[in-house]
Amino acid sequence: MSTYEAxxxxxxxxxxxxxxxxxxxxxxMMYDSFVAYPVPRNLNYAYTFGGIxxxxxxxxxxxxxxxxxxxxxxxxxxxxSVENIMRxxxxxxxxxxxxxxxxxxxxxxxxxxxFRGMYYGSYKAPRELLWILGCIIYLLMMATGFMGYxxxxxxxxxxxxxxxxxxxxxxxxxxxxxxxxxxGGYAVGDPTLNRFFSLHYLLPFMIAGVVIxxxxxxxxxxxxxxxxxxxxxxxxxxxxxxxxxxxxxxxxMVFFVVFAYFVFYLPNYLGHPDxxxxxxxxxxxxxxxxxxxxxxxxxxxRAITFNVGPIxxxxxxxxxxxxxxxxxxIMPWLDTSKVRSAVYRPWYKLFFWIFVANxxxxxxxxxxxxxxxxxxxxxxxxxxxxxFFLIILPVLGLIETxxxxxxSITEAVLERNRKSGAQQVASGTxxxxxxxx
Amino acid sequence: MKHVIATxxxxxxxxxxxxxxxxxxEEEGEQHTVHYPLKKPVEQDWSFAGPxxxxxxGQLQRGFxxxxxxxxxxHSLKRVAFRDFHELGYSEEEVDAIAAGYDVEDGPNADGEMxxxxxxxxxxxxxxYENEExxxxxxxxxxxxxxxxxxxxxxxxxxxPLFVFDVFTQYAEGGPDYIYSLLTGxxxxxxxxxxxxxxxxxxxxxxxxxxxxxxQPLYGDDVEYDDGTPATIEQEAKDVxxxxxxxxxxxxxxxxxxxxxxxxxxxxxxxxxxxxxxxVWSRVDH
Numbered sequence: 001m002s003t004y005e006a007x008x009x010x011x012x013x014x015x016x017x018x019x020x021x022x023x024x025x026x027x028x029m030m031y032d033s034f035v036a037y038p039v040p041r042n043l044n045y046a047y048t049f050g051g052i053x054x055x056x057x058x059x060x061x062x063x064x065x066x067x068x069x070x071x072x073x074x075x076x077x078x079x080x081s082v083e084n085i086m087r088x089x090x091x092x093x094x095x096x097x098x099x100x101x102x103x104x105x106x107x108x109x110x111x112x113x114x115f116r117g118m119y120y121g122s123y124k125a126p127r128e129l130l131w132i133l134g135c136i137i138y139l140l141m142m143a144t145g146f147m148g149y150x151x152x153x154x155x156x157x158x159x160x161x162x163x164x165x166x167x168x169x170x171x172x173x174x175x176x177x178x179x180x181x182x183x184g185g186y187a188v189g190d191p192t193l194n195r196f197f198s199l200h201y202l203l204p205f206m207i208a209g210v211v212i213x214x215x216x217x218x219x220x221x222x223x224x225x226x227x228x229x230x231x232x233x234x235x236x237x238x239x240x241x242x243x244x245x246x247x248x249x250x251x252x253m254v255f256f257v258v259f260a261y262f263v264f265y266l267p268n269y270l271g272h273p274d275x276x277x278x279x280x281x282x283x284x285x286x287x288x289x290x291x292x293x294x295x296x297x298x299x300x301x302r303a304i305t306f307n308v309g310p311i312x313x314x315x316x317x318x319x320x321x322x323x324x325x326x327x328x329x330i331m332p333w334l335d336t337s338k339v340r341s342a343v344y345r346p347w348y349k350l351f352f353w354i355f356v357a358n359x360x361x362x363x364x365x366x367x368x369x370x371x372x373x374x375x376x377x378x379x380x381x382x383x384x385x386x387x388f389f390l391i392i393l394p395v396l397g398l399i400e401t402x403x404x405x406x407x408s409i410t411e412a413v414l415e416r417n418r419k420s421g422a423q424q425v426a427s428g429t430x431x432x433x434x435x436x437x
Numbered sequence: 438m439k440h441v442i443a444t445x446x447x448x449x450x451x452x453x454x455x456x457x458x459x460x461x462x463e464e465e466g467e468q469h470t471v472h473y474p475l476k477k478p479v480e481q482d483w484s485f486a487g488p489x490x491x492x493x494x495g496q497l498q499r500g501f502x503x504x505x506x507x508x509x510x511x512h513s514l515k516r517v518a519f520r521d522f523h524e525l526g527y528s529e530e531e532v533d534a535i536a537a538g539y540d541v542e543d544g545p546n547a548d549g550e551m552x553x554x555x556x557x558x559x560x561x562x563x564x565x566y567e568n569e570e571x572x573x574x575x576x577x578x579x580x581x582x583x584x585x586x587x588x589x590x591x592x593x594x595x596x597x598p599l600f601v602f603d604v605f606t607q608y609a610e611g612g613p614d615y616i617y618s619l620l621t622g623x624x625x626x627x628x629x630x631x632x633x634x635x636x637x638x639x640x641x642x643x644x645x646x647x648x649x650x651x652x653q654p655l656y657g658d659d660v661e662y663d664d665g666t667p668a669t670i671e672q673e674a675k676d677v678x679x680x681x682x683x684x685x686x687x688x689x690x691x692x693x694x695x696x697x698x699x700x701x702x703x704x705x706x707x708x709x710x711x712x713x714x715x716x717v718w719s720r721v722d723h
Contacts, residue, residue, distance in 0.1 A: 041723050083516050083586070086688075093688045094695070238721055246714045253707035260703055264696025265488055265607050268589060273612070276590035276685070277582075286473075286645060364597065417722050 500680025
């Protein structure tokens with residue numbers, strides 16, 4: 001039994017409250033999880049994306065449910081029904097732009113959330129399962145995002161679906177049957193669109209289920225924090241409400257400002273113009289590109305242009321792409337360092353930021369045609385991606401000398417405040433005495 | 438935090454140094470596929486650009502006239518209904534009259550026959566061809582695309598770093614810029630190494646080749662504007678591009694107006710939340 005479950009101070013006062021608490025203590029669980037739950041007092045804004053992601057999931061489900069009331073999953077009518085939503089459904093344009101840009105911002109938040117986890121070592125013991133559940137959510141998100149992009153039945157929908165389901169044919173023997181199962185035939189058509197619509201409706205609820213497990217696991221182990229040191233005493237933590245709730249709410253509102261900026265002013269910026277052309281199996285677009293959030297993986301897929309023994313370049317590319325995601329799952333065991341936070345790992349910090357820049361670079365390469373110098377750059381960037389996981393993470397933990405760790409979160413906080421306080425005093429005596437409040 | 442910013446800066450700098458080199462290498466290297474269009478679209482000033490952009494109804498009406506008199510001979514506008522024309526500033530009677538100016542096929546009637554009747558506001562814009570095959574045979578094998586979404590379905594890749602700046606300048610007029618540039622881009626002599634296939638017309642602004650199947654459609658004075666605006670080719674091209682943007686995104690003005698209110702609310706609410714957060718957190722060292 002974790003110490004985190006021993007903080008319950010929920011005492012129902014009303015008669016109904018006591019009655020419910022004795023029978024099914026759901027209010028008690030909510031109170032313990034989102035009010036009394038202790039969080040480290042030094043969490044920064046990088047820790048606010050969990051709340052943002054929960055809200056984005058809810059927003060996607062709500063807008064999606066209404067869109068589904070107007071959408072027709074048929075190759076002859078899908079595109080027209082989406083245009084009908086855009087033109088004639090009351091505020092249909094708002095729902096659709098919120099949903100399509102919401103998918104993008106869901107991924108913006110999840111990438112920042114994942115990078116935060118990598119930077120502060122949130123995947124390390126005892127949080128391996130928490131991390132793996134997160135990876136499963138990410139995988140489900142990718143499947144949902146991909147199938148959602150197919151539904152408007154534009155040119156990129158159709159050809160993206162053709163290319164991506166084509167990956168599976170790279171696998172010998174089982175590949176062809178898997179592809180036919182996914183498509184419901186030999187090519188992307190009505191059966192494909194119908195099953196993608198069905199799955200696109202189903203998967204978000206599976207995500208919601210895994211999110212509950214993810215939060216459960218989080219509340220058993222407790223959150224990490226920028227120092228990477230475990231909570232040791234009560235002074236290390238503050239109550240979730242009001243401290244974390246108000247901070248999360250502020251961060252969420254700032255995130256929404258950026259989200260709304262895209263929805264209302266640049267709703268098609270993150271999309272592709274070709275998707276406003278109805279799908280046509282007889283006309284192939286000049287460049288088939290997936291949505292931006294898949295571009296790094298697309299670049300890695302196309303970087304493999306050579307055969308390795310019995311593995312041809314197509315299978316090699318698919319293996320590299322799936323492998324790049326599989327590596328995330330085993331990351332807790334690839335990192336050999338006992339120190340969690342990059343704050344105290346100078347070399348890891350450097351390689352981490354190169355990894356981030358490399359991922360963005362791969363994304364840019366994914367949007368470029370796979371030819372000439374782009375292919376070579378993609379190969380180098382792919383190499384770094386794998387070297388980071390398979391060589392840097394294991395080796396660095398053995399040879400790196402971490403910086404001195406503070407004894408506790410409280411000590412780290414007080415030490416930092418002492419330093420910045422000393423700076424303030426030195427920087428000016430004119431500072432008003434009541435800066436607090 | 439300073440370290441973080443410094444590292445990001447260093448990474449960005451490194452990328453900025455590498456990328457121009459990469460482009461240069463690409464240009465020097467062996468001949469790759471040529472990227473179209475040969476010439477980037479010429480950016481225009483649009484009344485509907487920016488956070489407070491609005492459609493200019495006079496311009497939309499002029500653009501509609503160009504579409505109706507010139508483009509509609511070959512290009513359909515099948516997702517736009519006559520009733521939508523209220524948004525162009527036409528009155529009920531004018532919309533009725535515009536609709537009645539078109540023949541619409543209806544039926545079958547009680548005798549099982551299809552019949553033609555004058556259009557009603559609830560009708561959609563009739564297409565110039567019965568079907569794609571007819572469109573193809575009338576146009577030398579090329580199907581003139583439907584115009585309902587053309588302003589959102591065309592866009593020239595902006596490239597790095599322009600696509601980053603576009604977020605801040607709210608550049609979302611790639612479609613109308615492209616249409617304007619294409620319509621005014623005819624008449625140039627192709628460079629020597631450019632081979633123009635037979636039956637196609639050279640246009641360096643065309644997005645997917647050196648030449649397209651459509652001959653120059655506008656020459657200036659193709660229509661006579663009701664408001665007395667001189668119908669130069671540039672004016673006509675700009676007006677019809679604006680009209681097509683409206684056809685593709687009829688709720689844009691409404692969207693931007695709502696956007697302003699939403700942004701204002703979110704920013705003020707965020708400011709209050711920030712103050713509340715400061716107040717709450719002032720109780721502990723953190």
